[in-house]
Amino acid sequence: MDFTILILALPLLSFLILGLAGMKMPHKWAGAIGTLSLTLVTILSYCAAALYFGAGRNAEGIFAPITPYNHTWLPLGGTLSIDMGILIDPISVMMLIVISTVSLMVHIYSLGYMKGERGFQRYYAFLSLFTFSMLGLVVATNIFQMYVFWELVGVSSYLLIGFYYTKPAAIAASKKAFIVTRFADLFFLIGILLYGYYTETFSFTPGETLLMSAGAVLPIALALMFVGGAGKSAMFPLHIWLPDAMEGPTPVSALIHAATMVVAGVYLVARMFPLFIDYAPEVLHIVAYVGAFTSLYAAIVACVQTDIKRVLAFSTISQIAFMMVALGVCTSSNPHYGGLGYMASMFHLFTHAMFKGLLFLGAGAIIHAVHSNEKSQMGGLRKYMPVTHLTFLVACLAIAGIPPFSGFFSKDEILAACYDYSPMMGVFMSIVAAMTAFYMFRLYYLIFWGKSHYEEQLSLYSAGKSTHKPHKPHEAPLCMTAPLVILATITTVAGFIPFGNFISSNGEAYHIHINPAVATVSILLALAGIALATVMYIRGNSKLTTAINKALGIFIEAAYNRFYMDELWLFVTKKIIFNCISRPIAWFDRHVIDATMDMMATITQKCGNIVRPMQSGNVQSYSVWFLSGALLLALMLIFFT
Amino acid sequence: MEMSTNLLIFSGLALLMAAAAIAAVTTSRIMRAVTYLLFVLFGTAGLYFMLHYTFLGAVQIIVYAGGIVVLFIFAALLIGKGIIDVTHTSKLRYLAGVLASMSGLAIALYLIVNTTFITDKFTTDGVPMTVVGSALMGTAKHNYVLTFEVLSILLLACMVGAIMIARKK
Amino acid sequence: MTIPAQFYLILAAVLFFIGVFGFFTRRNLISLLISTELMLNAVDINFAVFNAYSHPEHLEGFFFTMFGIGIAAAETAVAIAIIINVFRNAKSIHIKNLLDLKH
Numbered sequence: 001m002d003f004t005i006l007i008l009a010l011p012l013l014s015f016l017i018l019g020l021a022g023m024k025m026p027h028k029w030a031g032a033i034g035t036l037s038l039t040l041v042t043i044l045s046y047c048a049a050a051l052y053f054g055a056g057r058n059a060e061g062i063f064a065p066i067t068p069y070n071h072t073w074l075p076l077g078g079t080l081s082i083d084m085g086i087l088i089d090p091i092s093v094m095m096l097i098v099i100s101t102v103s104l105m106v107h108i109y110s111l112g113y114m115k116g117e118r119g120f121q122r123y124y125a126f127l128s129l130f131t132f133s134m135l136g137l138v139v140a141t142n143i144f145q146m147y148v149f150w151e152l153v154g155v156s157s158y159l160l161i162g163f164y165y166t167k168p169a170a171i172a173a174s175k176k177a178f179i180v181t182r183f184a185d186l187f188f189l190i191g192i193l194l195y196g197y198y199t200e201t202f203s204f205t206p207g208e209t210l211l212m213s214a215g216a217v218l219p220i221a222l223a224l225m226f227v228g229g230a231g232k233s234a235m236f237p238l239h240i241w242l243p244d245a246m247e248g249p250t251p252v253s254a255l256i257h258a259a260t261m262v263v264a265g266v267y268l269v270a271r272m273f274p275l276f277i278d279y280a281p282e283v284l285h286i287v288a289y290v291g292a293f294t295s296l297y298a299a300i301v302a303c304v305q306t307d308i309k310r311v312l313a314f315s316t317i318s319q320i321a322f323m324m325v326a327l328g329v330c331t332s333s334n335p336h337y338g339g340l341g342y343m344a345s346m347f348h349l350f351t352h353a354m355f356k357g358l359l360f361l362g363a364g365a366i367i368h369a370v371h372s373n374e375k376s377q378m379g380g381l382r383k384y385m386p387v388t389h390l391t392f393l394v395a396c397l398a399i400a401g402i403p404p405f406s407g408f409f410s411k412d413e414i415l416a417a418c419y420d421y422s423p424m425m426g427v428f429m430s431i432v433a434a435m436t437a438f439y440m441f442r443l444y445y446l447i448f449w450g451k452s453h454y455e456e457q458l459s460l461y462s463a464g465k466s467t468h469k470p471h472k473p474h475e476a477p478l479c480m481t482a483p484l485v486i487l488a489t490i491t492t493v494a495g496f497i498p499f500g501n502f503i504s505s506n507g508e509a510y511h512i513h514i515n516p517a518v519a520t521v522s523i524l525l526a527l528a529g530i531a532l533a534t535v536m537y538i539r540g541n542s543k544l545t546t547a548i549n550k551a552l553g554i555f556i557e558a559a560y561n562r563f564y565m566d567e568l569w570l571f572v573t574k575k576i577i578f579n580c581i582s583r584p585i586a587w588f589d590r591h592v593i594d595a596t597m598d599m600m601a602t603i604t605q606k607c608g609n610i611v612r613p614m615q616s617g618n619v620q621s622y623s624v625w626f627l628s629g630a631l632l633l634a635l636m637l638i639f640f641t
Numbered sequence: 642m643e644m645s646t647n648l649l650i651f652s653g654l655a656l657l658m659a660a661a662a663i664a665a666v667t668t669s670r671i672m673r674a675v676t677y678l679l680f681v682l683f684g685t686a687g688l689y690f691m692l693h694y695t696f697l698g699a700v701q702i703i704v705y706a707g708g709i710v711v712l713f714i715f716a717a718l719l720i721g722k723g724i725i726d727v728t729h730t731s732k733l734r735y736l737a738g739v740l741a742s743m744s745g746l747a748i749a750l751y752l753i754v755n756t757t758f759i760t761d762k763f764t765t766d767g768v769p770m771t772v773v774g775s776a777l778m779g780t781a782k783h784n785y786v787l788t789f790e791v792l793s794i795l796l797l798a799c800m801v802g803a804i805m806i807a808r809k810k
Numbered sequence: 811m812t813i814p815a816q817f818y819l820i821l822a823a824v825l826f827f828i829g830v831f832g833f834f835t836r837r838n839l840i841s842l843l844i845s846t847e848l849m850l851n852a853v854d855i856n857f858a859v860f861n862a863y864s865h866p867e868h869l870e871g872f873f874f875t876m877f878g879i880g881i882a883a884a885e886t887a888v889a890i891a892i893i894i895n896v897f898r899n900a901k902s903i904h905i906k907n908l909l910d911l912k913h
Contacts, residue, residue: 621734624834627741634748651813655821662825662848666832671840678844681825685851688818692862697875701854704879709847709886716840716890720897738834746827753819760815760863768869776869785873792880799884803891 001051001068004086007044007096008139010037011132015125022121034124035107038131042100049093053502062507065089070141079200085141087204090503091270091346095138098350101490102259102357103131105483106251109361112480113251113368123163123249130156134260138267142202143192143225146268150188150232153264154181157256161248173244180241184231191224204271211279219280222272226265226287233265234317235324236294240566242317246309246373250364253309258316258360259353266323266349273342273505277333288328288421292428295321297563299435303442304559307373308363311443312356315399318436319352325429326414329421330505339505340420343512344413347499351406354494355398358487362392365476365484366447370454375443380452384473387481389448391488396444398491400437401526408523409495409512415522416515426518430525437529445537651691658684675713682706693767818859826852837904839893847882854878 014037022030058064070085107127114123133152140146155178162174192202198217199206211218229235234242245257256262269276269287276284295318302314326345331338365388370377382389398407411433419426457470475481500510536548549556558564614625658681665677682705689698776784825848832845854875861871 620834624734624737624741627745627830627834631741631745631748638748638752647813651817655817658821659824659828662828665848666828666836666841666845671838674841674844678847681848681851685855688821688855689858691813692858694858694862694872697858697872700876700879704883705847705851708883712886712890713840713844716893719894720840735835738831741834742827742831745830746823749823749827750820753816753823758815758863762866763812763815763863764866765812766866768872772869773872776873783868783870785877788873788877792877796880796884799888803887806888807891807894 011128015128018125027120030121031111038104038107042104045096045100082144086139087141092138098353106255109483110251112477126159144202160252161245170247173247177241177245181231187224188228191221194221222280223283229265229268243313254357254360258356291321291324295432302439333506335504335510341417342505346503348410351410355395355491358395369473375446378447379450382448385475391484394488396440406494416518434525434529437526441530441533654687671717679710815863822852822855850882
């Protein structure tokens with residue numbers, strides 16, 4: 001498995017080449033270099049997966065983790081050291097496949113989507129950097145390496161969100177994303193330091209005795225790490241950055257804010273899962289409740305948004321929350337009894353990455369065609385964009401949980417795990433799943449069905465009521481539709497992957513079996529959601545829609561404004577934190593600390609000004625001083641000896 | 642009687658030298674300053690004669706009065722316009738100079754008056770020329786041929802250096 | 811009876827400090843040089859006097875004075891060469907104007 005180092009080295013190399021020499025080369029070359037290196041990475045990732053799973057299980061019936069590289073980077077004394085290396089185990093291999101696949105699709109797709117954009121080379125350099133960081137994160141051999149790459153991911157996300165750096169909204173969004181996640185990462189770092197201090201290692205799997213010595217601190221450390229994960233994975237109330245991050249180019253949203261970076265938090269919890277389950281099950285259940293609330297909140301907000309990317313963003317938040325819930329409802333590491341959620345979560349991570357990547361790329365194609373994010377500019381697009389329409393429909397069916405699409409299988413496992421934990425949780429998550437179906441199909445109908453905005457404008461133009469000839473929507477070029485088709489294919493068939501054979505909570509093989517009761521309920525609920533959406537939105541806004549809107553007026557207004565969470569954050573930060581903490585500190589800094597320093601400087605300067613004339617360069621004054629000193633010494637010798 | 646004659650001569654010389662020295666550092670004309678310096682140098686030669694160091698007195702007159710003062714005069718004439726030292730300096734600096742030199746003088750005088758010197762070996766024999774010559778050229782203890790040679794090289798170097806510095810480019 | 815050595819010493823001290831005073835207050839390079847000569851001269855007198863009164867058998871002060879005179883001659887020659895050169899470059903030997911070497 002020594003070649004796995006190339007999986008990290010290639011994107012880094014591509015980043016360095018494009019970053020240093022990118023501006024000197026034509027767009028085509030830059031795109032080719034980025035895409036080529038990613039193609040190689042993808043091939044290597046699949047090779048790694050085939051070799052790793054092909055090698056079979058060891059005597060204990062699990063896939064043993066392999067560490068091809070582990071280099072002690074910073075020895076900190078004792079057993080504590082910061083290492084850099086590569087860890088190959090089932091979930092990291094799964095993540096390698098997810099990241100490389102989606103990233104490759106995004107690379108190919110961007111060749112068309114970003115064509116002719118200013119800073120095309122920079123875009124590909126950042127994509128390579130992001131891919132490198134994300135791959136480094138998932139293959140980390142220890143929590144500190146994970147943190148290093150975690151921050152790199154944060155930086156590259158910041159760079160990509162702010163790609164259109166001339167747009168104030170993009171700048172604000174990138175700063176917001178960076179600051180919010182960085183704020184959460186602070187807790188992550190504290191958690192890591194506590195963990196490292198008490199267990200005397202940064203390893204994911206410290207020995208029993210070390211863990212025992214950590215004792216009561218371990219749950220706190222794990223909870224703090226979860227806060228970091230919640231920041232990256234946009235859990236309530238740290239979700240506020242993700243919708244704004246849609247200001248970045250759409251393929252970036254597909255890569256970062258749907259498929260890879262936002263699941264880093266889920267991956268972190270999954271990575272620490274053995275510790276959570278054995279030493280901090282109550283923290284794990286907190287994770288479940290946070291996830292459940294987030295999923296509901298995001299689903300409600302998603303139902304009323306008008307910007308299609310925002311709908312997808314909130315849908316992402318909701319789906320990631322599903323994964324968190326699945327991890328949180330685990331009660332043991334036995335997949336047959338209480339540990340199902342782990343596998344379900346990873347499965348959903350995998351399928352979600354594919355269909356959410358597909359949705360975002362589809363949305364990108366639509367935005368590319370109509371030059372707007374607003375649903376009011378769309379409608380009736382199915383005639384003009386058949387490929388996008390079909391693939392988008394596949395993704396919507398998958399996320400709604402309709403068999404045989406992949407989302408059904410993974411979501412079903414999650415719901416089954418929830419029912420195992422408590423019926424309340426199961427019912428709650430089923431309702432959220434139904435809402436998922438509703439808002440996704442609302443989106444679908446608003447985009448592809450109903451009155452065509454283009455045709456309306458065209459008729460206005462023909463009737464001479466508008467001077468602006470509308471732009472005819474057109475299907476995207478091949479390099480954009482090909483990734484859509486590939487991802488749609490994966491989405492269709494991925495549900496039949498025997499996922500439990502590869503990944504389960506304790507490594508033993510687990511055969512996925514559909515629980516008929518749960519499956520029936522979830523399919524029925526999904527169909528109900530789709531039916532409601534159909535009735536309400538297939539012909540634009542129906543009477544029923546208007547009636548519902550009227551009945552829920554204030555509620556919808558609040559949901560549209562995301563229940564004023566952003567305003568609340570602004571109030572807390574600007575009004576409370578700035579006024580009560582930052583300003584006094586700033587005052588103290590300026591008037592006490594700086595003033596002390598200034599005083600010292602002023603005194604020194606004054607002394608200097610006094611002494612300066614003595615250093616006049618005038619030999620005569622020197623000689624006066626010299627003689628005076630000599631006389632003084634002479635006097636001292638005469639009178640004091 | 643001899644004592645009083647000597648004292649008389651010494652007093653005369655001392656007064657002349659002090660007056661000439663003061664004049665040399667206060668006059669505003671350089672040529673006059675050089676001339677006053679010449680008086681001081683002659684007075685010094687007189688002192689050497691009083692000590693019966695006739696050779697030293699002769700050297701003083703030849704080198705100082707004959708060599709150095711001539712150099713000064715040449716310099717003053719060459720520079721021409723710069724020969725007038727119009728202003729002394731600021732009042733403060735002037736006072737500082739007066740104060741420093743007066744207090745230095747006070748300390749020196751205090752030391753001279755309050756110190757007992759062993760000065761009982763004075764003779765009126767003087768130093769014969771042969772003794773001076775053999776001491777200057779001899780290599781034994783208390784002889785100075787090495788110093789003499791070093792000084793001659795120094796003078797040569799100064800001569801070359803002075804020419805190098807002062808000649809036109 | 812001879813003149814006490816202190817008389818000579820006092821005279822030398824007076825000459826020396828007149829030289830010091832001149833060195834402090836004069837503003838012209840040649841005047842400064844004259845002051846320096848005064849000081850050197852005073853020191854020479856001291857050497858000769860101490861030699862004559864304390865160690866007449868060895869002639870150390872005698873020769874020190876003689877070499878002092880020689881060195882004074884050398885020093886004056888070089889100093890005047892420098893002064894002439896300075897004057898040629900700066901058109902002045904007034905030390906107020908000679909600040910180029912300060913920086």
